[in-house]
Every structure is written in C-alpha cells, then in structure tokens.
Amino acid sequence: MEWLSLDLLPPLLRGFKITLLLTLCSIAVALCCAFLAGLARISKYAWLRGVATAYVEVFRGTSLLVQLFWIYFALPMLLDIQFSALAAAVLALGLNYGAYGSEVVRSSILSVPRGQIEATIALNMTVYHRMRRVILPQAWSMMLPGFGNLQIELLKGTSLVYLITLTDLTYQGMMLRSYDLSRTAAIFAWLLILYFIAAYALTLFIRFAERRAAAGRG
Amino acid sequence: MSQNNPKDEHDKPLVSYRKITKSFGDRTVLKELDLDVYPGEKIALIGPSGSGKTTIARLLMTLEKPTSGTIEVEGEMLWLMPRKGKLVPANEKHLHRVRSKIGMVFQHFNLFPHMTIQRNVTEALVHVLKIPKSEADERAMRMLERVGLQEHTNHYPSQLSGGQKQRVAIARALVMQPSVMLFDEVTSALDPELVGEVLDVIKGIASQGEMAMILITHEMDFARDVADRILFTDGGVIVEEGTPEQVFQNPQSPRLQTFLSRFLNGSSDGRTGSRVAAGAEQ
Ligand SMILES: Nc1ncnc2c1ncn2[C@@H]1O[C@H](COP(=O)(O)OP(=O)(O)OP(=O)(O)O)[C@@H](O)[C@H]1O
Ligand SMILES: [Mg+2]
Numbered sequence: 001m002e003w004l005s006l007d008l009l010p011p012l013l014r015g016f017k018i019t020l021l022l023t024l025c026s027i028a029v030a031l032c033c034a035f036l037a038g039l040a041r042i043s044k045y046a047w048l049r050g051v052a053t054a055y056v057e058v059f060r061g062t063s064l065l066v067q068l069f070w071i072y073f074a075l076p077m078l079l080d081i082q083f084s085a086l087a088a089a090v091l092a093l094g095l096n097y098g099a100y101g102s103e104v105v106r107s108s109i110l111s112v113p114r115g116q117i118e119a120t121i122a123l124n125m126t127v128y129h130r131m132r133r134v135i136l137p138q139a140w141s142m143m144l145p146g147f148g149n150l151q152i153e154l155l156k157g158t159s160l161v162y163l164i165t166l167t168d169l170t171y172q173g174m175m176l177r178s179y180d181l182s183r184t185a186a187i188f189a190w191l192l193i194l195y196f197i198a199a200y201a202l203t204l205f206i207r208f209a210e211r212r213a214a215a216g217r218g
Numbered sequence: 219m220s221q222n223n224p225k226d227e228h229d230k231p232l233v234s235y236r237k238i239t240k241s242f243g244d245r246t247v248l249k250e251l252d253l254d255v256y257p258g259e260k261i262a263l264i265g266p267s268g269s270g271k272t273t274i275a276r277l278l279m280t281l282e283k284p285t286s287g288t289i290e291v292e293g294e295m296l297w298l299m300p301r302k303g304k305l306v307p308a309n310e311k312h313l314h315r316v317r318s319k320i321g322m323v324f325q326h327f328n329l330f331p332h333m334t335i336q337r338n339v340t341e342a343l344v345h346v347l348k349i350p351k352s353e354a355d356e357r358a359m360r361m362l363e364r365v366g367l368q369e370h371t372n373h374y375p376s377q378l379s380g381g382q383k384q385r386v387a388i389a390r391a392l393v394m395q396p397s398v399m400l401f402d403e404v405t406s407a408l409d410p411e412l413v414g415e416v417l418d419v420i421k422g423i424a425s426q427g428e429m430a431m432i433l434i435t436h437e438m439d440f441a442r443d444v445a446d447r448i449l450f451t452d453g454g455v456i457v458e459e460g461t462p463e464q465v466f467q468n469p470q471s472p473r474l475q476t477f478l479s480r481f482l483n484g485s486s487d488g489r490t491g492s493r494v495a496a497g498a499e500q
Contacts, residue, residue, distance in 0.1 A: 116330065118281055119324065119329075123346060
C-alpha cells in the first residue's frame with residue numbers, strides 16, 4: 001500500500017471540505033425546493049400547479065452543467081446579478097435536485113391512503129392541520145428512501161463545480177494529477193475512498209431518519 | 219328496543235335528506251331519496267350490496283357531494299349557505315361548522331398509524347376543538363375506559379387487534395360529541411370472533427345516548443336489538459321502513475322478503491342467518 005501515500009491527503013482534504021460544504025448546503029436548498037414544488041404540484045390552484053410543473057420540467061429536462069453555466073456566467077450578463085461561485089453552485093444543485101425531489105414529495109403524499117384523509121374530514125380537521133399532522137408525517141417516511149438516493153446523486157453531482165472555478169475534491173485530484181501523472185492511480189484511489197465515505201455517511205444518516213420515522217409503528 | 223320515543227310530535231328532525239340524487243358518471247346510485255333522522259334516534263340501514271347505504275352516510279359526512287337535492291343538519295343546509303338573502307355554495311368555514319355535529323366510524327378503522335392510541339383520540343380535541351391538552355387527555359382516558367382500552371393508551375394501532383382498533387376508532391369519533399354518528403359496516407372487516415366485542419361497545423353507547431346513530435350493518439340481530447327504526451334500501455331508494463318488528467316479522471315488499479329470506483336460510487352467510495333465525499322465534 002506504499003503507493004497510496006498520505007502526502008496526497010492534505011490538498012485532497014481541503015477539496016473534500018468544499019465538497020462536503022457544498023453537498024450539505026445544496027441538500028438544504030434542494031429539500032426546500034422539493035417541498036415547495038411538490039406541494040404546489042398538488043395544489044388546487046391551477047396557476048400554482050403550472051408554475052411548479054414548469055420549474056420541474058425545465059430543471060429535469062436540461063443538464064446540471066448547463067444550469068451551472070447559466071447561473072454563474074449567463075445570468076450576470078443578462079440581469080446584472082453576480083453570484084459567488086459557491087452560491088451559484090448551491091443554487092444550481094439545489095434547484096436541479098429539488099426538481100427531482102418534488103416528484104418524491106408529490107408521489108409520497110398521494111400514496112397516503114385515502115382513508116386517512118377521510119378520517120381527518122370526519123374529525124373536522126382543517127386542510128392545514130390535516131397536511132401538517134396526518135399526511136406529511138406519514139408521507140415523510142415514504143419520502144426517505146427516495147431522498148436517500150437523490151442525496152447521493154447530488155454528492156456525485158458536485159464534481160462538476162470545478163468548471164465554475166470551485167476547488168472541490170475532484171478539482172484537487174485533477175490538479176495533483178497534472179503535477180505528477182505517474183501517481184494517477186493513487187489519486188483516483190483516494191477520490192474513490194473519500195467520495196465513498198461521504199456517500200456512506202449520507203446513507204447512515206438516512207437510515208437513522210428512517211428508523212426514527214418508523215419508531216413505535218412496528 | 220329503545221325506551222325513548224324519538225319521534226315525538228314536537229321534535230324537529232336533526233338531519234333531513236330532501237330529494238337527494240347521487241350519480242357517479244352516468245350511474246345513479248341514489249334516486250330522490252328523502253330521510254329524516256330525529257335527535258337521539260337509532261336507525262339501521264340494511265340492504266343488498268351496492269344499494270347505496272355507504273353513499274347515504276358519506277353524503278352526510280361531506281365525503282361526497284350530492285348531484286342534486288339538499289341535506290339539512292339542525293336547520294342548516296350542508297352544502298349551501300345563506301348570503302345576501304340567497305343560498306350560495308358553502309365555503310370551508312360553513313362546512314366546518316355544520317360538520318362538527320357529525321361523526322363517522324369507518325369499516326377499515328382509518329386510525330392514524332403514526333400516533334399512539336391516546337393521541338389518536340386527543341388529536342382532534344386539541345387541534346380542532348382547541349381543548350387544553352390536560353383536559354383532552356382526561357377525556358380521552360375516560361372514553362378509552364368506556365371502550366375497554368385504558369391499558370393500551372401508549373400503544374400504536376399496529377399493535378392492536380382489529381376489534382381493538384375499531385374500538386379506538388369509536389372512542390376517537392365519540393369524544394368529539396357529535397349529535398349524529400354514522401357507523402358504516404364497522405364489523406365487516408373483522409374476524410368473526412372479534413365482532414361481538416365491537417357490537418357490545420356500540421350497544422352500550424346506544425343505550426345511554428342522546429346521540430342519534432345511523433348504523434349500516436349486515437348483522438340483522440344487532441340491527442333489531444339497537445335500532446328504533448329500520449330502513450331497507452335497494453337500488454338507490456328506501457324501499458321499506460318500520461320498527462324492527464314490522465320489518466323483520468312482517469315485511470311488505472317482495473324485495474325485502476327476498477333479502478331477509480337469504481339471511482334466514484343462511485345460504486349467503488350462515489353466521490348472520492342463524493342469528494336472525496334465533497331472533498325471529500321470540
Ligand atoms: N366513488 C365512486 N365512483 C363510482 N361508483 C361508486 C363510487 N362509490 C360508490 N359507487 C357505486 O355506487 C353504488 C352504491 O355504492 P355504496 O357503496 O353506497 O353501496 P352499499 O350499499 O354501501 O354496498 P355494500 O353493502 O357493498 O357496502 C355501487 O354500485 C358502487 O359501485
Ligand atoms: Mg357500503
């Protein structure tokens with residue numbers, strides 16, 4: 001295992017930190033987008049459904065790379081707003097995976113049995129109360145597996161951000177490799193290990209959330 | 219039979235269906251149905267499958283909207299409300315107020331699986347009636363005792379038997395103190411040996427209640443024991459109605475006679491059939 005030398009680690013870990021930061025922030029944004037769009041898509045207001053559907057279709061129908069470029073390079077020229085590279089990346093990742101996530105939110109809510117809704121009507125609950133305390137808690141445990149997959153997809157998606165000047169884990173790997181091509185295998189081995197650790201941490205987190213959501217229901 | 223005489227002259231109906239028609243697509247399942255339910259009255263709805271019994275209940279619970287006709291609850295229209303001297307379609311607020319007088323127990327319980335038994339019963343007390351948590355807990359406890367489930371307050375629905383689940387569902391509806399309660403075949407999803415415990419609970423409630431009850435059931439014995447009045451529905455209309463004696467011992471219409479004979483012969487359902495047979499001998 002000599003070739004997997006530790007001197008590669010410090011620069012890689014610097015990049016790893018950026019990758020993690022980006023992942024966590026983007027997950028937060030994606031979660032918000034997923035809920036807003038998912039709820040909007042089952043709203044009784046047609047215009048709201050229309051807006052949400054347009055958002056979802058646009059962000060699912062174009063590539064993440066193009067969205068990154070748009071937010072970072074094109075918008076400043078059209079609208080006179082300049083995001084930092086980090087903000088642009090979080091926005092693009094959040095909006096993109098939020099679009100996929102909204103589908104998870106929507107389908108989970110719709111798969112709560114009809115009888116649950118009827119029970120809330122028979123108990124005279126308001127629409128808000130029903131959603132907040134009966135439908136969403138049950139839908140939440142159905143969303144978690146889908147969210148788990150998307151989180152890991154998002155983590156992998158962060159490897160594109162070096163194209164808008166961010167020095168993430170992949171970027172650091174590429175740099176190290178350009179200094180010394182002979183260590184290519186070692187560098188990629190480290191990338192593999194670090195990405196896997198991050199992905200596994202996300203998986204464990206989702207499992208924990210799943211266990212909590214299922215508590216007591218046996 | 220119930221001692222009180224709910225159809226006193228001076229009593230106003232609690233619920234009135236007037237010329238209620240309900241269609242699903244081009245299929246008409248209720249045809250110009252009229253029905254009055256008086257305060258405290260116990261009504262049993264019997265009739266063949268598909269005759270519209272569930273639809274009658276769901277219309278009152280506002281789970282379905284009538285195609286035409288009106289339903290009044292304590293003098294207020296269910297789906298319409300007065301505004302500037304005219305009747306306009308009811309808004310959520312109006313429905314919310316009228317609905318507070320109605321409760322329902324479902325065939326498949328529909329308990330909230332993510333809440334304990336206690337919370338299933340207190341949820342609407344606290345968040346709909348805005349009763350303080352401590353008082354709601356007390357009321358829930360009393361109600362759970364009444365249905366014999368005080369030991370299970372901290373369990374989740376999945377940990378209970380079907381009969382216990384249904385008793386929780388009854389407690390959950392009862393604790394809201396509706397003026398009229400709908401029971402839609404509340405024992406037909408249960409294993410035969412669990413039916414009795416649920417029917418006993420309902421009989422208990424019926425014997426002490428000022429609450430009106432509409433019981434949809436295939437348990438003829440139970441209907442005869444509990445109901446003041448029995449309605450026989452077929453093909454979306456009420457074909458015949460009367461006291462349990464009239465309906466069971468002296469059915470007039472051929473359709474009711476055929477329907478009852480199926481139970482008496484025990485050809486379709488031996489269990490229920492034998493119960494009716496035993497009752498008819500008295
Ligand atoms: N949402 C619906 N869409 C279409 N048809 C429906 C719907 N609900 C009920 N029906 C039809 O209406 C008719 C009456 O149904 P309903 O459930 O009221 O009968 P029921 O007397 O309760 O029967 P059962 O004893 O089987 O419960 C049935 O033919 C049923 O198929
Ligand atoms: Mg039915």
